[in-house]
Amino acid sequence: MSFTIKDVAKKANVSIATVSRILNGQGGYSERTKLKVLKVIEELGYQPNAVARGLINKRTHTIGVLFPKLSSSLVTDLLDGIEKAANDNGSSVIVCHTESNGEKTMKYLQLLIEKRVDGIIFASEILKDEYYQYVAKSKMPMILLSTESYAYPVPFVKVNDFHAAYSAAKYLIDKGHTKIGMISGNKEDIIAGIPRIEGFKKALADHDIPLDDQNIVFSRGFTFPDGVEGLKRMVDQFPDVTAIFAASDEIAIGALSAAYQRGIKVPDELSVMGYDNLSLAEMSIPPLTTVGQPLAKMGETSAEMLFALLETGDTPESRIMPHKIVERMSVKERK
Structure with missing residues (x-):
């Protein structure tokens, strides 16, 4: 049997609004009430519906990431950082493989916006006019990763x-x-x-x-x-x-x-x-x-910038990340 938030509220003898505030980490209740509600949730095995929660707080707790090539080791490192920041912020990641194909990229952008993701990280390829205009029209927050745009005011994270x-x-x-x-x-x-x-x-x-x-x-x-x-x-x-x-x-x-x-x-x-x-x-x-390139840190920074934008509404400053020479054994000094 699947229990609802109404069932939790009824058994805990509190309002639905109180259960919702507890689930979303908001205030307005005592510690005793919180413990009682959490105990009922555990007893019933209640699983909050992500879509329903999204309707309450206008967030789906998911972000979309577009990569041109998923087989690249570079993408793996960038994604590690993105997923770390997303997990720290209680969100999940939807990864889209565009293959640098314009039609496929537009379809993924449409899909992400229809699914009401909270924001988009656009990685490793050129932000074309059609992409920017579509996302801007939807008012969807976006951060560029390992790329930048001279034409459009979109914050970015990359190395020089x-x-x-x-x-x-x-x-x-x-x-x-x-x-x-x-x-x-x-x-x-x-x-x-x-x-x-x-x-x-x-x-x-x-x-x-x-x-x-x-x-x-x-x-x-x-x-x-x-x-x-x-x-x-x-x-x-x-x-x-x-x-x-x-x-x-x-x-x-x-x-x-x-x-x-x-x-x-x-x-x-x-x-x-x-x-x-x-x-x-x-x-x-x-x-x-x-x-x-600090790839994992770049990915993490891009996601953190996106979450900060979602929280404050303020556009973050772009970040140029530091590079360094990593010496191993494939270069020999000539005397």
Whole structure:
């Protein structure tokens, strides 16, 4: 038998409103009344209906998160942080896999709004006009994660990709390398592609390191296969290269694999550096030196910002998170 809030109120000899206030952590009752109601709830095995509670407090205690690719280790780390903050705030997470497909993204946004989630975290891809306009029209709170928008006033959480890529290239330069290549992501990607390319180029220019078309291989994305293909192209077009900065750890690990297949010893003959500090980075052979993004903390911060917005109604300030160089064994100093 399924019991209702009315059953709880009747057996505890209190009003339905009192039971509701106790369930929602509101005041207006004695500790004795609270204990009595909680005891009745336990005796009846009453489970509060989330939808009914949402009608009372205008919250469903769920948030929606949109990711372009769920198989990425980067997404796993970001989601760990989001779920931690959601759990701490008594909420659940609905995860949507958009595949960077515009039609699919719009369908998920429509679904989340129809389900009356409390807010949305939009992660790792460009916020297009149609997405923004649809969400803004619904007045749904939204935070951007690992992306940002120059066109729309949506708070974001991310690392400064230009600065982080500059730091990576400078690290290789400080290790004595002057023949440095980059395997980039998509050069049309304004979020992680262009800033990382420009940061790399700026570091070389500032240190008078020669730079031309042979220094950069442009990939379609940030995946392992992009790294495998990128290493082959880099070695062919820049045979003297001694160090490679890869625009993601997955690219870097692909490059390590391709180097092994070609008999190129890392780091003795070629140094390889990644970007992200995924858990895979310390599992690779050799363990990967990389630019660390605090991914779990970024996810947690984005969710905390969303919950703060829901509580106060005040738009939070965007957050640029710190990056750091994580030294392992894939980069060798040149004497």
